Amino acid sequence: MDVLYFAWVRERVGRPKDKLETDAETVRDLVNELREKEERYAAAFADLDALRVAVDQELTDFDAPLKNAREVAFFPPMTGG
Amino acid sequence: MDVLYFAWVRERVGRPKDKLETDAETVRDLVNELREKEERYAAAFADLDALRVAVDQELTDFDAPLKNAREVAFFPPMTGG
């Protein structure tokens, strides 16, 4: 599974993308897995209220299932326009 | 006093402008004076609900006083934009 990071999430994680094998059933499970991986992930994912998530390029929430997902992206609230 | 007519009011009256001497105290008095003048004025001023009036280039209503007015204009509801 591709895990993408944007904006300050990318900066805290220190890279734009990870390729992971995971058994995480939901986005929240994946976040917990990442938090335990390394300190910089724990820092990036410290406050979920400050984060948004997309699964296969659709905005969703942290309880979304990851079954068959190919791409998960984490980022702060968007500031387009 | 200059009395101006616009759009179909002008067409019904048959001219864009009259110069009048009048003792009319209000716009309504002036309208009544015009109605008695000739049939085409009676036709133009048949339905006051369909008309708007400006005194000295400010929109107002038919009870507005004419004291010191130099210019009165009659026209249908505006359709700008």
Add this chain to the structure above:
Amino acid sequence: MDIRVQEQPFDLGAEANAFAAKQTGMGALVTFTGIVRDLAEGDLDTMEIEHYPGMTEKAIETIANEALSRWTLGDILVIHRYGKLHADEVIMMVATAARHRADAFQGAEFLMDFLKSRAPFWKKEVSGTATDWVAAKDEDEDALSRW
């Protein structure tokens, strides 16, 4: 503030660019452009716009000043044509500049609602030998009550 009442055509894009170039510190520009629509029957020959010279400019200025007093706007542009126009020609435009988009949008909508019913313009549609003064719509008068 730039208000023009004119017979000659104008270029929407050139006016939008010139308006944008004049602004500093404004994050949001809104333009509205009104275009002559053909009649349902597709046989509009001309739209004739009559106005009240002298009052027109003053009425638009009053409306623009009211917009400036209600929203935080950096600038306002209003151009309105009169005379004979054909289908697809630009009738008029307004533009607003503001720091924030809500002001720019609301200022432009307010200008349009009041220009529609409070600036002394009258439209006549001419198709063949038939001429029709465009009737004011109740919904245009109603639109004013929201401000």
Add this chain to the structure above:
Amino acid sequence: MDIRVQEQPFDLGAEANAFAAKQTGMGALVTFTGIVRDLAEGDLDTMEIEHYPGMTEKAIETIANEALSRWTLGDILVIHRYGKLHADEVIMMVATAARHRADAFQGAEFLMDFLKSRAPFWKKEVSGTATDWVAAKDEDEDALSRW
């Protein structure tokens, strides 16, 4: 519908004219243009806009389709830049065409409200050695609830 996500600058006036020229029977055009504002301190060097290639276009298309389903719109244009921009540069624009002005205005406002908070763009302000990710505003999230 015309949606472009691009790094290169574009000309607001040329785009507005091209959009207008494509329409038939549309009496009302609205454009919104977003421009890089300098910081309060006047020392903005660049604004860097990051986006999520692939998702961005899809998200904008979803928003535009929602606008088309809610209002009677003839056409929609959205252009949004990414990369490094300087003060006074155009960031993005939307344009809507409709028979009636209320649809054109509301369609454009809806597009802007959703592009602001639902299209995957992130802005970073760079001034000297200081960089700041622009924070989303509560009022932008609140703006969505009116639709």
